[in-house]
Amino acid sequence: MTSKHSSYKEPLIQYLVFLADTNLILSQRNSEWCGHGPVLEQDIAITNITLDLLGQARLLYQYAAELINKENPSANETEDTLAYHRLEREYKNLLLTELPKGDWAVTILRQFLYSVYQQLLYTELLNGKDKHLAAIAEKSLKETHYHVKWSSEWVLRLGDGTPESHARMENALLSLWMYTDEMFIAAAYEDKSITGIAVTELKKEWLTRVSAILQEATLAVPSDDLFMQTGGKTGVHTEHMGYILADLQYLQRTYPGANW
Amino acid sequence: MKTTSGHIINEAFVLDLLAKIPDPEIPVISIIELGIVRDVLIQNNGVTVKYTPTYSGCPAMDMISMQIKLALKEAGIENAKLEQVLSPAWTTEWMTETGKRKLEQYGIAPPNPIGDSDKPRCCPHCGSINTQLLSQFGSTSCKALYQCLSCKEPFEYFKCH
Ligand SMILES: [Zn+2]
Numbered sequence: 001m002t003s004k005h006s007s008y009k010e011p012l013i014q015y016l017v018f019l020a021d022t023n024l025i026l027s028q029r030n031s032e033w034c035g036h037g038p039v040l041e042q043d044i045a046i047t048n049i050t051l052d053l054l055g056q057a058r059l060l061y062q063y064a065a066e067l068i069n070k071e072n073p074s075a076n077e078t079e080d081t082l083a084y085h086r087l088e089r090e091y092k093n094l095l096l097t098e099l100p101k102g103d104w105a106v107t108i109l110r111q112f113l114y115s116v117y118q119q120l121l122y123t124e125l126l127n128g129k130d131k132h133l134a135a136i137a138e139k140s141l142k143e144t145h146y147h148v149k150w151s152s153e154w155v156l157r158l159g160d161g162t163p164e165s166h167a168r169m170e171n172a173l174l175s176l177w178m179y180t181d182e183m184f185i186a187a188a189y190e191d192k193s194i195t196g197i198a199v200t201e202l203k204k205e206w207l208t209r210v211s212a213i214l215q216e217a218t219l220a221v222p223s224d225d226l227f228m229q230t231g232g233k234t235g236v237h238t239e240h241m242g243y244i245l246a247d248l249q250y251l252q253r254t255y256p257g258a259n260w
Numbered sequence: 261m262k263t264t265s266g267h268i269i270n271e272a273f274v275l276d277l278l279a280k281i282p283d284p285e286i287p288v289i290s291i292i293e294l295g296i297v298r299d300v301l302i303q304n305n306g307v308t309v310k311y312t313p314t315y316s317g318c319p320a321m322d323m324i325s326m327q328i329k330l331a332l333k334e335a336g337i338e339n340a341k342l343e344q345v346l347s348p349a350w351t352t353e354w355m356t357e358t359g360k361r362k363l364e365q366y367g368i369a370p371p372n373p374i375g376d377s378d379k380p381r382c383c384p385h386c387g388s389i390n391t392q393l394l395s396q397f398g399s400t401s402c403k404a405l406y407q408c409l410s411c412k413e414p415f416e417y418f419k420c421h
Contacts, residue, residue: 041394041395041397041405042395044395044397044398044399044405045395045396045397048397048400048401049397050317051315051317051318051319051401052315052316052317052401053317054317055313055315055316055317055318056316056317058316058317059316059346132346134347135346135347135349136346138346138347138348138349139313139316139346139347139349139350140316142349142421143315143316143317143401146396146397149396150396150397
């Protein structure tokens with residue numbers, strides 16, 4: 001099934017939507033902790049991170065909508081129509097971001113793996129081909145810096161903590177690692193000729209930074225011959241994705257155009 | 261250009277209106293003192309206010325842009341335009357000294373200059389320098405949570421950004 005949204009073929013638009021979807025879906029997942037965090041301060045921390053991700057997603061969707069409308073004046077896209085009216089196969093987020101929130105170990109490890117990648121990627125975007133995207137990256141990076149710091153501290157605390165927290169971190173690593181390679185495999189719209197960035201080349205630095213923290217946290221870095229799952233960037237999602245969208249889009253699907 | 265009531269619209273007039281708009285989250289400081297207003301353009305076809313969001317997910321930003329439009333409309337400036345400027349990104353360096361003083365009087369430790377240590381200079385309640393970080397994230401994205409070890413009171417610190 002497709003909607004009119006599948007007709008936007010311009011690579012930059014697709015790339016913006018990929019970046020936005022990734023942040024939106026991760027923020028949707030993290031927001032499940034709101035009111036359920038292990039302690040009040042950390043509940044507030046994860047919710048603040050969620051808000052940052054959501055705000056960044058909004059800037060990216062707004063820009064994508066602007067470009068779409070410029071090309072098709074009758075499209076009338078907005079940040080909201082892009083988030084609420086697209087179908088599962090039109091979402092391009094990384095698979096990593098749609099996985100269930102799991103326990104606190106899964107949530108913070110995912111945030112850590114993603115934030116280190118986001119920091120590297122957005123630093124490259126500062127010098128990318130598109131000036132407006134560079135400005136969004138500049139704004140976002142200031143926030144991502146906190147996300148890396150916060151999640152690194154938690155990886156250390158849990159990994160090098162009690163036998164229980166260590167075991168949970170090991171489980172989290174085992175279940176999340178196979179979704180990390182997707183970050184560094186360029187989709188067609190992500191080609192260097194379009195973005196100005198060779199995403200494959202970020203992997204080495206990402207692995208160095210992630211490994212340093214994992215080792216300090218007494219956690220073994222998974223071996224590199226592990227099976228790697230991909231698909232999110234081209235809209236082929238896990239079984240969890242439909243449930244997130246059902247939750248996220250419920251109101252606009254039930255009462256189209258509802259406003260308050 | 262004049263307002264509907266005949267007042268001449270110039271930059272100072274608009275800035276004066278903006279200086280009366282409080283930050284919705286920290287109402288003791290204005291959006292001018294917060295340092296998010298980048299420019300005011302007066303052209304024949306209307307007024308444009310350029311502003312920079314603090315944090316991208318800050319829920320106060322939508323409220324602030326609405327308040328700007330409302331304040332200008334009430335003063336008789338029709339169809340004011342708002343323009344979001346993302347780069348250079350907002351920094352606490354743009355907060356005015358008056359703004360920082362008001363924050364401290366309100367009980368929020370103001371941000372240090374960028375380059376200094378990103379820790380509160382002292383407890384805004386008793387002035388003690390003996391404080392500790394409770395959480396990097398406070399009630400809003402822009403603040404961290406601290407506790408004073410002298411008077412034992414918790415307080416918020418507006419992070420360097
Ligand atoms: Zn004190």
